[in-house]
Amino acid sequence: MKIGIVGLPNVGKSTLFNSITNAGAECANYPFCTIEPNVGVVPVPDERLDELTKMYNPEKTTHAIIEFVDIAGLVKGASKGEGLGNKFLSHIREVDAIAHVVRCFDDSNIVHVDGSISPLRDIETINLELIFSDIEMIDRRLENAKKKLKSDKKAASEIAVLEKIKEVLEQGKCARTVELTDEEKEEIRDLYLLTSKPVLYIANVSEEQMSNSENDEKVKEVKEFAKTEGAKVIPLCVKIEEELSSLEGEDKAEMLEALGLTESGLDKVVKTSYDLLGLMSFLTAGEPEVRAWTIKKGTKAPSAAGKIHSDIERGFIRAEVVSYDDLIREGSMVACKEKGLVRSEGKEYIMKDGDIVLFRFNV
Secondary structure, eight states: OEEEEEOSTTSSHHHHHHHHHOOOOOOOSSTTSOOSOEEEEEEOOOHHHHHHHHHHOOSEEEOOEEEEEEOOOOOTTGGGTGGGHHHHHHHHHTSSEEEEEEEOOOOTTSOOTTSSOOHHHHHHHHHHHHHHHHHHHHHHHHHHHHHTTTTOTTHHHHHHHHHHHHHHHTTTOOGGGSOOOHHHHHHTGGGOOGGGSOEEEEEEOOHHHHTTGGGOHHHHHHHHHHHHHTOEEEEEOHHHHHHHHTOOHHHHHHHHHHHTOSSOHHHHHHHHHHHHTTEEEEEEESSSEEEEEEEETTOBHHHHHHHHOHHHHHTEEEEEEEEHHHHHHHOSHHHHHHTTOOEEEOTTOBOOTTEEEEEEEOO
16 A cells, blocks of 8 residues: 655655655755655554564564655646656556645745745645646546447446536545545546545644644644545654654653654654555464554455465455454453453454454365
């Protein structure tokens, strides 16, 4: 699963990416420093794995992962090819969700592509370019659907949903704000509209703003806008996060404590991105390995088993399941079994986040 980090030039995208992945993406104070997207694979922070590792002392511990893609800064006219825009838009089309970095801090030493700081204007600039690109895609699809109208009965329903979305796009709103039925979603599934992708807004604030970011006027502006899309907002200071990302263990804990934080902003970004994609983790635990496995919410037990190996899904018999909370409270799998807390679940069981599972199968 891929999250694309987008925003105008010089809003802190590449610095954020460097901090998340420690991948060393080039970062400089001029537009289009990033042309080809940098990609980094990031473990999803999960305290449950830490506790299970203490319990089982396994040979290795494996976290769930998310891929972050640092996409070059978009500018006005990107949908028409400005600033290598078409190339950048194609990179966005390939990701599953968007992390939109919005600059909320003033700093005369860091140029803004539009000359002043206005979070809502910046959001509008990016969204309009994505909207223009989506309208162009829909117009092409409408033209083809109308040609097939006489020979293909399904074309009428496709035209209806395309026109429904286009009407909203022409109002300057994103496709994700359109309420669609499951059937309508299926009609446009292969269109990969840019503005239908789920979005997380990251409000990049200064060190001074960070201490009271919840009451910061610019952050409030971003939050009010995000409400219209049902999107989430995470305020963070990319500069602080860059420093935190270079620390480990006690040094990192001490800095977090000094800042009055329980976790880094980056951990919040990664966790929220995981949730944004509709993902969750089930866990397996034993001496060889403690591991988090990524599945979509609503996944049934056999499909979850298939994440481990296709043979387990093919020969699925049952899943022996205990909740993480029960296992930690009781202290061992043996104690959970004695108290009847280990359940035997069949093929229709819908997995829950934090289920600890042993799959029984026969091939």
